Amino acid sequence: MTENFNDVIKFLDDYTIQNIFILHENRNGDIQISTWLPDECGDLKYSKFLGYCKDFTFTSNTISPSKKLSKKCDLIIFRSHTPPFSILHTTETKLDGIESTLLEIIASHLNLNLKNISHVNNINKIGKRIVQYPLSYDGHINTLAYMERYFTQKYNWFLLQSEYRVHWSSLTRVFKLEIWLCVTLSLILTSTCLKFVQRAKHNDGIKYFFNMLAVLFNIAVNSIVINVKYRMVLISWILFSIIITSVFQGFMTSFFTEPGRKHQIDNLKELKESDMKLGIIYGDMLHFSHILKFMKNNLLGFLNNCDMLRMCYYNCNLAVLTSEETFIYNSRLYFKKLNGSFHKFSGEDLIVHRTLNIHPSSIYRPLMNKAVKRLVESGIVEKVVDNFVDPSGWTRGVRIEEKLSSNYTPLSLLHMFSPFVYIIVGLSLSTIVFIAEVLLNLFVNSYMPRK
Structure with a gap:
């Protein structure tokens, strides 16, 4: 056999092209017809000479079809550590992970023997048996073009x-200068009112005014005359607490508890x-x-x-x-x-x-694609992923x-x-209703005949 014939055989073996005739000329000028036969695992077993081509005719039925995987052939896993898909424990060489579990299921179904390696000395010799090999060995191959997605x-x-921001930052980030001025003015106004009431003379007008405010804020009015100063303190505290307790303190508490992040x-x-x-x-x-x-x-x-x-x-x-x-x-x-x-x-x-990366010409490729498709459709892949993740x-x-x-x-x-806006709106509605009731009462008393 010539050197060119060996190159052809190597090419056919690399890409698993089977059941093909090879025509080549020997040194005597005769046209020889040969082929190659794989073993049960798809590798080159030997080349076979079929005969000479005479008178441009040739008849032979001696080519045996390729056999299926009838024995435990080796499926080699390239050992890597990329959890959770491929897990390599430091104390042992056994692989674990999502892909290793799936390959064990596939190997059991296809009657394959799983082996794992950490490096490849001769990629040409075992390349078609390696699954999950690094892309650096064969980076020009687009795996999506020939492998089933799992x-x-x-x-x-x-x-x-x-x-987190510092807690005191809320004082400047949330409360503007105008808010602090408003609070300060409220304190000054309250103290001024207290001083004014302290100097004012006690009379029934002031008493009735504070009684009205007390009723407005749902505070019981005692018939006993109470010192106007203390009542003013009470009413001022209620007014001030609407701002401070209901709004200001609520904001302060929330922002000091959760000052926010940068x-x-x-x-x-x-x-x-x-x-x-x-x-x-x-x-x-x-x-x-x-x-x-x-x-x-x-x-x-x-x-x-x-x-x-x-x-x-x-x-x-x-x-x-x-x-x-x-x-x-x-x-x-x-x-x-x-x-x-x-x-x-x-x-x-x-x-x-x-x-699952594997050489496109591997004899395992169509079988693995079919197995992966069934695993995905049955939900086994999703279950395996959840078990690890x-x-x-x-x-x-x-x-x-x-x-x-x-x-x-x-x-x-x-x-x-x-x-205060809601209070004013409520008071306005109450006043309108009160005036309407007074007018209705006057109308009824004026036009309805008395008994």
């Missing part, structure tokens, strides 16, 4: 939530304008190259999710691009003592479809806070005097 991840930016970064524009570092694992850079090319100066690459999220959890100056499943799994399992909350950008999520059923999103408004609405004079 799960869709929603990626977004995660970062530590902004810090400005929260919530979009890419603010993220680029800030001095924050951006984290992403190398395996995800291929999916988001159109976004990351504008952020190369602040970009940090990581080998796995654990290292990236560990730095994010303890470094407030790092924002990471990852999926919610990855974030929750790592924070729940590896960082249980973490006290802080995290913020997820409120914009739309970035969609990434996960597939959220086994208790209630921790999803526990460390992720929705964006809250970081700015309060300043308290205005309208807020301060709104109770």
Whole structure:
């Protein structure tokens, strides 16, 4: 066989092109017809000479069809640590995780023997048997074109939530200068009124006036004459408490309890304008190259999710691009003592479809696609994902806070005097009703005949 014939056989083996005739010329000028036969696992078994082509005719039925997987062939998993999809424990070489569990189910169904490796010495020899190999070995292949999707991840930016403002900052952020002037003037006015009443002579007019105010504020009126000064103190305190207790003190209590947070970064524009570092694992850079090319100066690459999220959890100056499943799994399992909350950008999520990467010419590819499709349709994939990400059923999103408004609405004079507005409106309605009743009574007494 010539050197060119060996190249043809290698090409056909690499792309698993079977049941094909190879015509080549030998040294004597004769046209030879050959083919190649695979073993049960789809690898090259041997090449077979079929005969010579004479008088431009050839008839043969000696080609055997390719056999199905009748023995336990090896399916090799490339060992990596990207929780929760691929989990490599430090004390053992056995793989765990979502993808390993799915591959165990598929291997059991297809009668395959699972093995795992940490590196590849000869990619050409076992390349068609490797599943979940790094994209760096075959980065030009678009896996979505030939592999069935088994799960869709929603990626977004995660970062530590902004810090709380100091409690006393509410005094200047919420209460404007005019509010403080209003409160001060109210105190001065109250003290002036008290001083005026103290010097005024006691008479029935003042007594009736304060009795009327007491009734207005639902305070019992005693028939015993009470010192006008004390009654003025009581009425002034009620007037002043409408402002202070109902409005001012309510605002003060709420804002001192929850002073609010500093400005929260919530979009890419603010993220680029800030001095924050951006984290992403190398395996995800291929999916988001159109976004990351504008952020190369602040970009940090990581080998796995654990290292990236560990730095994010303890470094407030790092924002990471990852999926919610990855974030929750790592924070729940590896960082249980973490006290802080995290913020997820409120914009739309970035969609990434996960597939089981395998060589497009592998004999396992159509069988695995069919098995993955059935697993997705039956809900088994969703169940496996929940078992790893959220086994208790209630921790999803526990460390992720929705964006809250970081700015309060300043308290205005309208807020301060709104109770008085309602009182005036109520008194006006009461007066109108009273006048209407008086007029109606006069009309009835004037036109109705007396008995």
